[in-house]
Amino acid sequence: MKGFTIKTEIEEYDTFEQYAAQADLGPQDLVLCGEHTYDKYVAPLSLSVQTLFREKYGKGEPTDGMVDAILDALRKKEFNRIIAIGGGTVVDIAKVVAVAGKEDKVDDLYDNVDKLKKVHPLVIIPTTCGTGSEVTNISVINRVSKGVKMGLASNAMLADKAVMITNMLDSLPYKIFSTSSIDAMVHSVESFLSPNGCSISRIFSTEALKTIIQCWKKSVEAGGGDAWKTCAADFLKASNWAGLGFGYAGCAAVHACAYPLGSVYHIPHGQSNQLMFKDVMEKYKQIQPTGRINDLEDIIAECLGVTQSEALTALYELMDKVLKKEPLRNFGVKESDLPVFAGDVIKTQQRLLKNNYIQLSEEQVLEIYKAAY
Ligand SMILES: [Fe+2]
Structure with missing residues (x-):
């Protein structure tokens, strides 16, 4: 190890x-x-x-x-x-x-x-x-x-x-703030769930996730827009901690599925992660509803004042207020791309897929793309 x-x-x-x-x-x-x-x-x-x-x-x-x-x-x-x-x-x-x-x-x-x-x-x-x-x-x-x-x-x-x-971060435009903080949130979640994480990497992943959720919540409650800037120092620290978490434990299927959206349709990295996040999490829950994902739900639940079973949905809703999620088709992605993307992900992104909460087949990756479509 x-x-x-x-x-x-x-x-x-x-x-x-x-x-x-x-x-x-x-x-x-x-x-x-x-x-x-x-x-x-x-x-x-x-x-x-x-x-x-x-x-x-x-x-x-x-x-x-x-x-x-x-x-x-x-x-x-x-x-x-x-x-x-x-x-x-x-x-x-x-x-x-x-x-x-x-x-x-x-x-x-x-x-x-x-x-x-x-x-x-x-x-x-x-x-x-x-x-x-x-x-x-x-x-x-x-x-x-x-x-x-x-x-x-x-x-x-x-x-x-x-x-x-x-x-x-003073002159960071809202769109880049939103996509980059979503990227950091995904780093924290993927590294937290990674079977290749350790107790120390999860401390960084956990603190990053809590900080991002709390600062998002504060910014949204303050009316959105530039309100995030009062939390700029915290967002910056959280992205660094998430980096320390995933630098050790790795990112996983969300990033793997997001890459073709970036390379073919030039969707910004953080946003392409957002487009895949919910459907990867839902697939994990469907295949393996109990395990480390429940610890993740507990952390989110505590930050958002909801129950464990409501946690992921509450996080999707909060993220939607930071940046509205749209279906892949709104970005010009064609239905015929989806099986090609699923095949490519299995072929070229094993570096990431080995860090999945639960292993995914090509068919399951295709189902994720279809759900996000
Ligand atoms: Fe990333």
Whole structure:
């Protein structure tokens, strides 16, 4: 059995300025971020760092083409530390850059995953409250050339430092807040239920879940909209704890079923998780109604003041108030896609499916997609 370790040093600050003051950022550092983030947080401090702006290489979640173009652009630069400031895309790109040798392309990294070594020290500063990616060893890239969205996992990609800074969430739009906090909630639930979790990982999963539910409830009761911002520090911490939970115990069928929705229909990661969450949980309940899922229901029930049997439904209802769930067909998904997706999930997502609360057959995965359709 693998032991629970936290290899990434985690620091917490209220503002980016406080972090910059002690991190001694300078010309040997490469800041990888979006231009808007640079202008708002980094430029005013005149730090003379090197920069790479992600939007110069493409929009949306990272693809192999986008990352290869970034690796090409960096071949000419000399830098030491990578300071990644951003959401899932920036962080996923930075992890790959941190382990890429001078000549490597994305395919070389996937082909040699067991031999990956850290080339640059990596600092990750999240600007959303969802991925938890600052403390996990996974980078997810849409390999357009292979037609599959797949995680690349290696301990060499773990950040040396994760820096949690509350004011990075200041300008987060509501839609990204909602999808990223849903992602973090799903991380906490999937890692809590995972048979590959341990007592320590479940402490992180449990605290993350409780915090997200309580902060959602508070934000919804305060009228929604920007009300979540009063809980920004808590959402940020919770996404980090959920990352520590799933970094050990793994994510499972919700993420596995969500990936084709992201790679084929470009539905944002957190939202595609939301579209699958309820129907995966309902399938689990149908196949194995007693077990760890009841412990999960107890945690939710306590947070929402309902009974164990009402807990999951109450959570779906609360999540609906954060972001209304819609059927897959509303996103252009075709009924004929569903068996293809189910087949692909079984074929390409075993890394995740091994963490399921209960194992699912291809037929059961198809039933989940049909229910969500
Ligand atoms: Fe996720």
